[in-house]
Amino acid sequence: MNLPQRISLLEKLGIYMRSQDSEWLEAKKRASLENGWFIPPFIENAIEQIAEHWLQRKALEEWATGENIGLENRTPKKIGLVLAGNIPLVGFHDWLSVFISGHHSLIKTSSKDRILIEHLVGKMIQWEPSLQNEMNFADRLTGCDGYIATGSNNSSRYFEYYFSKYPHLIRKNKTSAALLTGTETKEELEKLAEDVHLYFGLGCRNVTKIYVPAQYDFIPLLEAFKKFSWL
Incomplete structure (x- = not known):
């Protein structure tokens, strides 16, 4: 597959991820049942961010241009991916980077985040059967040309x-x-509340420590945190 074909397939995947397809709904349900930390609102948030920011045609084309990704006269490498499982689809971008650059992936999933990525890769292969030689899952990664591992x-x-x-x-x-300086707006504190509470704070980008000046007024911050009082 050439680069435009890969981008078109990724765009199709983004549309699928935002759909109400019965197989996709069932996969999300099973993922939540298998990992209690993957509650439906957080699964949906992860999916929405991926579909909106990573799988739009314009974003993919700009990314490919900026990174000078060209597939002509390139011998594909096999890249072993060891994916984490702390938040839903946390390893998606590693797989995406390998795929769009024309390389092959051998994927070891986390037992905590197995269902969603396996379903999406399987759907890609269903749409484009030739990809079955490019994307595979394994418990042991051997014979790879390079590795990306998170743990x-x-x-x-x-x-x-x-x-x-x-x-x-x-x-x-x-x-x-x-x-914090104490001059943050309400909107900024609400964004901070998301950074603290999304995915129960298990993501590497989640804020786990907040520094404040002496005599800091915590009331506005605590008000912002009430957005997640349902947790």
Whole structure:
């Protein structure tokens, strides 16, 4: 498949992810039942962000142009992906990056986030059967030309050992912090509330520590946090 064909297929995937297709609805339901942290509102939020920001044709074309992605005269590499499972579809962008650049992926999913990514990749293969040779799942990643792995600080040491002979990108545990001045607007505090509470704070971009000046008035911040009082 050439680059325009891949972009068209990704655009189709984005439309599918926002649809009410019965198979997709069932996959989302099973994902929530299999992992209690994946409550429906957070699954929907992850899907909406992916479909809106990553799978729009214009965004994909601009990304491909900016990264100078061209598939002509390129020999595909096999990239092993070790996906995390802390939030829904957390490893989607790793898979997306491999696919749009014309490489092949061998994917080891987390037991905590298996259903959604397997369903979406399976749907892509259903639409374009030739992709069955480009995207596969495995419990053990061998014979790859490079690796992208995400895990805990402990597992990252094993990744660094096992993948040391190959090009690799390894991500460890991380979280985010917020520094407040006391001059934040209501809208900014509401955004911070999302950064703190979405996905129960389990994402690497979730804010887990907030720094405030002396004599800080917490009332506006606590008011913003009430948006998630249902958790």
